[in-house]
Amino acid sequence: MSTIPDENQQQLEPDFSVTISTTPSSEPPYSIFDQRQKWLVIVIVSTAATFSGLASNIYFPALPTIATDMNVSLELIDLTVTSYLIFQGLAPSLWGPVSDVKGRRVAYAFTFIVFLGACIGLAEAKNYATLIVLRCLQSTGSASTIAIGSGVIGDITTRAERGGFMGIFQAGLLVPVAIGPVIGGALAGTLGWRAIFWLPVIYSGVFLIALLILLPETLRSVVANGSRVPSRLIARYPLNIYNKTTKVKWDPENAPPSTPKKRIDLTGPFRILVSKHAAPIIVFLAIYYAVWQMSITAMSSLFKNRYGLTEIQIGLTFIANGVGSMVGTLITGKILDLDYRKVKAKFEAQSAVNVEARTEAPQNLEQEDFPLEKARLRLVPIFSVLQCLSLILFGWTIQYSVHIAVPIISTFITGWTVVSMQSVIMTYLVDIYHEKSAAASASINLARCLFAAGGTSFVMPLIDAVGVGVTFTICAAVQLVALSGPLIQWRFAAAWRKEAEQHETQGQVSSSKA
Template sequence: MRIKDGDEEQSETNVTAVTPAPAPSSPEPPFTIFDRRQQWLIIAIVSTAATFSGFASNIYFPALPTIADNLNVSLELINLTVTSYLIFQGIAPSFWGPVSDVRGRRIAYAFTFVVFLGACIGLAEAKNYATLIVLRCLQSTGSASTIAIGSGVVGDITTRADRGGFMGIFQAGLLVPVAVGPVIGGALAGTLGWRSIFWFLAIYSGSFLIVLLIFLPETLRSVVGNGSRVPSNFVAKFPLSTYAKLTQVEWDPETSPSDLAPRKRIDVTGPFRILVSKQAAPIVVFLAVYYAVWQMSITAMSSLFKDKYGLSEIHIGLTFIANGVGSMVGTLIAGRIMNLDYRNIKRKLDLRAAATLESGQGNSARTEETEFPLEKARFRLVPIYSCLQCLSIILFGWTINFTVHIAVPIISTFITGWTVISMQTIISTYLVDIFPSEVPQLVPVSTSPDVWAGATFTICAGVQLLALIGPLTQWKYGATWRKEMENQKSQAASSA
């Protein structure tokens, strides 16, 4: 008897049959040619690429009051540049994600970084508010998709059994800027002026683009399979040939293209169809609410800490460290916990299957398959994280409202960052599990609250608790919905 985990992947972690099976005439190819060191190198590159989305957003926060004064506009209008950035951060992956799924990861990365670099140079020279807000949208278009493309790379080279840990490392790349970005931004704005923030990003992105093109191989499975297939163009081939030599894998130009993942056409509506599907919508809406409240809290920190505690740009930047550290701790721990949960559930099902077979209740003449409870392996801790974030948001709002010692709201931001990113890591990993070739990315809009801080964040916590219905629904019905989706795909493939 074999426990089916829903993956068509081949890996050392797949469950072997209890009954002996005849040895195959030739060994099956590995899921990926990249060994563990190469996988870590690739994850490190795409994780670093993902830092640009966070840097472009968070490095900006401590300078918001200064930019408002310099451009002679209200703080509310400057806060709209944060909102517009997040809107395009949610829209852009619907274009760049499909491009990376069809043309390749390297090509998509190259174009996104060129757009980002140009926008940063323009922002450094911006002279008025209109230019600022337009270029912030363009900057977001270039940086946001590094998350979607990176998630695709993680899905290309990992299996479900170890994906949680790798996704945790990848998510950490998103979160380093949450901790150090505001510190850098505050220091630059307080010494060299706010324009130096964008010159810093321009230099950083230009340098990294060169590193990426030299060291990141193409991983898209419809182009290179498990990495051992000859790509059709030089852009995809370089530097994959070097990785193949290091892995001691010989490319076979005569190999049938049927061994590759199927090629697709660019479909910009695909991510939106996934977002409204019943397999994704409940948990995406849930995450959108929690992410939005988190963004509201950190966007409001600059003005609230300046008004309530009289902090300078540099000191405001330092207050963001706790939130960033909490975020990084959350994603690293969540990834490890997901791997442990997955393996524990798999092991229990294996033991149960073996016991059933030995008791004579199983049929040794055929292989029976039991559906793996993926939702239980992924969502076990989501309700706990949800309640903790609600409490931390309430604590943040009321302690600032009554000007309690600044250490208390700062500690609350640590808890908020830890819990929301833990949930984001869990849900992102689950979406890669069930949509391995199309990873929807949703980043909701946030605004800076203008009413009483305590009441505002108490209302936010109530909305968050209501949104918990989403993952609970997924927990109960997710397995059934996944089975229906797999049956529909099988019927479509057989009729094609």
């Protein structure tokens, strides 16, 4: 019998084992949450993830107005976008590891309290210094919702279904990309720019209460597959209700064994970021995300100066980008699941043939490993090329003031492709870092936001120096070079992962003997 490496060392995912025998398994279910309960959890964490995008995108149409009101240059206001992105990258490196050890609900509660306080302060900000400091704090509170949400999805879903659920999650967190600028433009143009911070105050306060009432603890080291109800009240409720109402058949006497307590590892996301079997694909995504953010940041000023749009009209121009992002990730999530099943079926068939061959000549064949890179990353080059073409179209059509519909359509394509790649790569990393899924998501967030912070800080000076067309042609060229990252991942990552797993196993054996 040939099996794919375990997704949870205590228990195999039922749909991710290659079994030649048809003997029934007495293994407990990977998760006791039934389908409707999973959907409720996905809706909650997807809604939680909207706060990061909302706080970021609701802000863009108001940039010129805030600069005028505070009597500072637009370049200084652009730095509040840069600082937001820096802390958006750093904060999950704290909250991700905390949620991987202390629990998802604890991490969610603290992040929303920080976000709520920062929004109240921003709504009352009287000067530029207060604005930039509180934007950093706002980012610290909101950014980690994505990393924690990815961890929750990793807790309750198997690899075969994870792509679709991750697509739903990505679509949820991208709703603000579509509607955030519209809301921001409308509020700034009618009630004033301070209203763009009072809205998240109300939204986050109501949602925090709903989250504490409805979201169960899912961290597998605390609740296993959901069948182990801990004594702590914050983790116990409402998990005990989910246990009583689930339609999944499970035996309380056959619950997975307890796992050793883990320490909070704040360096975990950084180690993932520099590991050779993750770094190529993470850096690749960070470059594409940074260029996307550069184009979004420049849109407000470019459309106002080149086409003479108002704040409300500028907000409307962001809809295409947001709709492309949402539609793209929903479709990509379904394709990911189909791709996975197709590769898995082919692998199982080949494994069965090899088992028979080993019976006759075992010395000639080696045990095979599941080709996870092939199952997950096949679409990346296609999305990459499409994004490069859309960026070139965006830059040169604005350069020559072509009808505004053309650059807007290009933002639809850019949003579709970059977010689809993000969904693919995030699903892949949650697959390979199943026990540190929030930390893996935090590592992606760290890289992409730091790259984006650097890109957004010089995009307008670069446009002023060489023009819009040349700027985004340079960006497209850099992206094509970065495509070497997925090629390296495809060719070498499987062997590197196996080497890392063997090294970790040897280290654990040595520690136990000591």
